[in-house]
Amino acid sequence: MHPYPLPSRSLLLILVALTALGEISTQLIIPSLGAIELIMTARPGSSLLALSAFVAAFGLGQLLLGPLSDRIGRRPVLIAGLLVYLLATLWMLLASSMGEFIAARVLQGVGACAALVLARAIVRDVWQAQAGPALALTVIGMLCAIALSPILGGVLTLYGGWRAPIALALVIGIACVCAVLGLYRESNRQLDPQAGQLSHLASNYADLLRAASFRALALALACTYGAMFAVIAGSSAVYIGLLGLSPAQYGITFAAIVSALIAGALFTQRRILQLGPEKIVGIGAVLVATGALATLVIYLLFGLSLLGLSVPQVLVTLGGGMLLPAAVAGAVMPNAHRAGLAAGFMGFAQMAGATCSGVLLSLLADGSAWPMVVLNSLFAVAAYGAFQLLRPRSRLVKPLQQGSHSHEQL
Incomplete structure (x- = not known):
């Protein structure tokens, strides 16, 4: 047996699931936030703190x-993080107050971040110079979770109550632990005792x-995810509370909007070796700014409407969808000897943007769609x-790797 894991579809599937775990944990419960506030007699909007926390x-x-993980290895840190995730998710199921629920969400976030x-880092360890397309595929899995989880969460909330989506997250977490324990061997070949x-x-x-280039990619990632998170966190109240959609209808509408994430990530996965990450990030940033400003203009001129907000x-x-995987690949690929460090900072940047956006949204909430659209x-x-x-x-922007033969290793 080879001492380190080799590129394989089974390993990539596990890494896709791990990358998506954090989004699954959040998107599944978004349709049930209103119900959680009512059952726990919390003030309206307080559930947004659970997302931000x-x-x-x-x-x-x-x-x-x-x-x-650069110091002691990927496997022990990953397993420990997943076990923390399971305990926290179980605590969420048993929570009886919003404060307890938020505390459990904080612990769940710590566990889920290990998975991402x-x-x-494992993609960089195993796929090495060909990691760009593989990283893009893991992001595609995360984006699929963003698209599909609200639909599933809405249906589960409708028929099983607010605990049903959390129970599904627990089952998915258990499956991830079993897959890692059974199928993943340590992949960090150069442990750094000082890391x-x-x-x-x-x-x-x-x-x-x-x-x-690292600073530019990190800030672009942080602000882009901040823009997206304003809609992710605020859309439930707007679509259900202001536009009158049911939780299931909201899930379908939200999935239709974010399905474009997958299209963008597929473009990156196929073209990143040819164009290079920085060029793709630049194109993605233009599209994000154009769409957000169009949303604002339509809202100011015509008011709130389903199509005016969604299209x-x-x-x-x-x-x-184009920018997220390209920014991560552009930051991690040149830092093979400290892939965990680079991946950790890019993950932090992404979540820092979302945290700032979520906190501002909670502070500016006035019962209208205005704070979400402006942010x-x-x-x-x-x-x-x-x-x-x-x-x-x-x-000039350099492609990550000339040629297209890397796709054969996926």
Whole structure:
């Protein structure tokens, strides 16, 4: 038996599931947020804190768990994180107050972040120079979860109550643990005994951020996901509360919007070796800003409507689907010797954007769609501006790898 795992479809399928776990955990419960507030007698809008708390823990945890996996290996950190995820999800099922539910979500975020950051690092370990398309495929899995989970969550909430989506997340978590225990061997071939030590952590991250391209990609990712998260977190109240859709109808509508994420990610997966990540990020940022500004203009001119809100957001999700995997690949690929560190920071950047967006949305909530629409536009414009201002212009964008033979290894 080969001492380290080789590229295979079965391993890639596990990594896709791990990458999607965090989104599954969030998207499944979004249709039930209103019901959770009612049952736990919490103030309207307080459930948004459960989303923001999860995202904050999800992002901060990656700053530590990624480097820790560079030091002691991917497998022990991944298994420990998944076990924490299971305990936290079980706690959510038993929670009797909103404060307890939010605390459980924080712990769940810590566990889920291990799945995401380790999946990205494992892709770099195993696929090595051909990791770009594989990373894009894992993001496609995450985006499929964003598209399908709200539908499933809405149906489960309708027929099984607010605990049913959480119970499904628990079952998926158990399946992930079993798959990792049975099918994944350690893939980190160069353990770094100094990685993860607090004395070196800050200097290592500072070294990463010295690269202008890394800063541009991280900020573009953070702001793009902030723009998307404003709609992810706010859409339930707008579509169900203001436009009168049922939870199941909301799930179908939301899935139709975010299906463009998958189309964008497929474009990246197929063209990243030819175009290079930075060019794709630039195209994606233009689409995100265009869609968000169109949403704002339509809202100001014609008010809130189902089509006026949904159609322009397809451009946002199409651009986001292109940008997310390209930004991650562009940051992780040049840092093979510290893939956990780079993947951890990009995960943190993504979740930092979502956390800022979610907190602002909660603070600005006024019962209308205005805060969601404005934040969506502001973050989208910030993503475009940050990337254009910070990306290096002294050289042409280099493709990750010439040729298309890498697809055969997937």
